[in-house]
Amino acid sequence: xxxxxxxxxxLVKPTQTLTLTCAFSGFSLSTPTMRVSWIRQxxxxxxxxxxxxxxxxxxxxxxxxxxxxxxxxxxxxxxxxLTMTNMDPVDTATYYCARTYNYGSGSYASDYWGQGTxxxxxx
Amino acid sequence: xxxLTQPPSVSVSPGQTATIxxxxxxxxxxxxxxxxxxxxQSPVLLIxxxxxxxxxxxxxxxxxxxxxxxxxxxxxxxxxxEAEYYCQAWDSSTEVFGGGTKLxxx
Numbered sequence: 001x002x003x004x005x006x007x008x009x010x011l012v013k014p015t016q017t018l019t020l021t022c023a024f025s026g027f028s029l030s031t032p033t034m035r036v037s038w039i040r041q042x043x044x045x046x047x048x049x050x051x052x053x054x055x056x057x058x059x060x061x062x063x064x065x066x067x068x069x070x071x072x073x074x075x076x077x078x079x080x081x082l083t084m085t086n087m088d089p090v091d092t093a094t095y096y097c098a099r100t101y102n103y104g105s106g107s108y109a110s111d112y113w114g115q116g117t118x119x120x121x122x123x
Numbered sequence: 124x125x126x127l128t129q130p131p132s133v134s135v136s137p138g139q140t141a142t143i144x145x146x147x148x149x150x151x152x153x154x155x156x157x158x159x160x161x162x163x164q165s166p167v168l169l170i171x172x173x174x175x176x177x178x179x180x181x182x183x184x185x186x187x188x189x190x191x192x193x194x195x196x197x198x199x200x201x202x203x204x205e206a207e208y209y210c211q212a213w214d215s216s217t218e219v220f221g222g223g224t225k226l227x228x229x
Contacts, residue, residue: 037218047158047166047209049218060216063124096165100218107154108213109171116165 002026004114022097035100040093125214127221141197145210155193
């Protein structure tokens with residue numbers, strides 16, 4: 001059974017750095033078909049892809065946020081960590097991590113999602 | 124950067140067919156997938172690799188992708204299908220979501 005769960009602070013102040021952890025089970029991030037993505041959703045708005053880390057430690061970031069984002073993994077502990085620097089009230093959102101599966105031939109999809117964690121940025 | 128465009132809203136009567144489109148430059152040259160998100164819940168994968176349904180997804184959900192448009196079709200729409208729907212595709216190893224379509228079952 002595949003599960004993912006996000007954890008981190010519910011409230012951060014402007015200019016602070018946000019650190020979120022995705023704890024997963026039921027798959028290994030050392031398997032070539034596996035990736036973990038981070039996606040966020042501001043209240044009442046659309047999904048926005050943030051970052052992804054692949055089984056081989058390749059990392060990919062949203063072009064608009066790449067200077068603020070860092071993703072890393074601890075394969076032995078089944079954790080993926082996302083940090084976002086210089087937080088602003090517009091970054092208030094529910095942050096999701098998801099398993100992204102490689103179906104082959106350049107086809108990927110996020111087939112399991114965490115429950116999400118709401119992060120509010122306010123002084 | 125690559126963009127995917129969806130209609131903000133689509134309405135359908137129960138039992139009828141709902142069609143939700145997703146447009147992007149030469150989208151048919153890459154794979155698209157679709158997610159359903161009910162209020163207060165995490166997204167659920169409905170369609171991957173343009174046309175494939177994961178295990179557990181009802182057969183009334185189907186997908187296609189050609190030219191500049193990917194399409195999600197819901198046949199025999201049910202009240203429980205009222206939700207937000209998002210398309211997604213990949214561009215240069217980054218992932219892009221459409222803006223979402225609110226499906227209302229009248």
